[in-house]
Amino acid sequence: MITIRKYFFPETIEEAYETLMEKKSNALIGGGAYLKLGSKAMGTAVDLSKVGLDYIREEESAFEIGAMTTFSTVMLHEGLNKHFDNLFQRAIEDIVGMQLKNMVTIGATIYSRYGFSDFLTALLVTNTKVKLFNAGWISLNAFLENGPEKRDILEKIRIEKTNGLYRFQDLRGSSSDYSIINLALSKEKDAYRIAVGARPGRAKLAVKTMDFLQEREVTAENMEKAGAILSEEVVFGTNGRGSKEYRKAMAKVLLKKALQEVSIHEN
């Protein structure tokens, strides 16, 4: 259960940051959907709804997405879907229902670095930077690895338009449940980016697997070898949703499926 003493709608991000920093117990509200599931005693709830961070701007070389943009807006955005082969749509589609997707925000999702996140795994195979209001720009990969140095507000992200192929794979007990394991892959020219999430730790790039696949043909033998490298380099764990061994075995299957999809598309 959460408790809130005071509810505040700042109109600028400066005002939001100032209020956030006034007291340790003050907290930001994005969609507020995930906060509901936990417990927190808040002084002032700083709701970002009126700060003007709900937008997707398509530029010539990149997309900029404001922190308060909801999952449904991202999922249904034509430009993003066209450019990234429906990567985000595929990653978001199975998250509960449309109503929840109309509520949850990308800023909260990225800042919180949830291990179970489907969106973060997909985002990690793109060239993305995050803008923290106070700390400035940082690569998504570095942010996921290290988190913020100090309390901050995630203001927006910038996804470079790269010419590649993008795939997302997940395994769920049932549609709309959390992923047991998920994997995203992108291929630009001969370079791959592969991210594994819901390990159950947060999404991580599988660098050795990416290096192995670079400039290699996608043959049955190479897929087997890549799967073996992936299952050794990525750290898997056990939770109520699946065991370490199961995740390890299934990650190989997801990689194979993603590689096969890319290979079929190319040929």
Add this chain to the structure above:
Amino acid sequence: MKINLTINGKEKEIEIAPDDYLSEVLRREGLLGVKKGCDTESCGLCTVHLDDVAVLSCGTLAAKAHGKAITTIEGVEKKAEKIRYELGKRGVDQCGYCAPGTIMSILYLEKVVKDPTEEDINRYLKGNFCRCSGYVGQLEAIKSYLEGQKHEVCE
């Protein structure tokens, strides 16, 4: 704290606690068609429209509704009756508890997607659980309702 909002077309000023959720507030206002279900944003029973967007009222802080328009099942009686007729005809409105949330999602779909396909219906109704009847009959009922609406518009 006080919030000003419009509920089913009527302007209101309501006293809420800063940590109240919208479903509780609406039920306190007598809108009992906003059902209590999982209370963890998973089942869709508490679906309402907030400025024409379908949301789960059990997970929406009531303060977020300040300055906005809320529509609940009580505000869409005529359309709801038509949908219930289609559901009832197929025996898929049994205990009826999920119907208000389901109907609010169908109306949202109708509003935002032009000529929805079966894929669209599944996408927009995925967040509404029914434990009586399964979903095949529901799908048929929704298709029939939407088809009927097209003719109504044409006439």
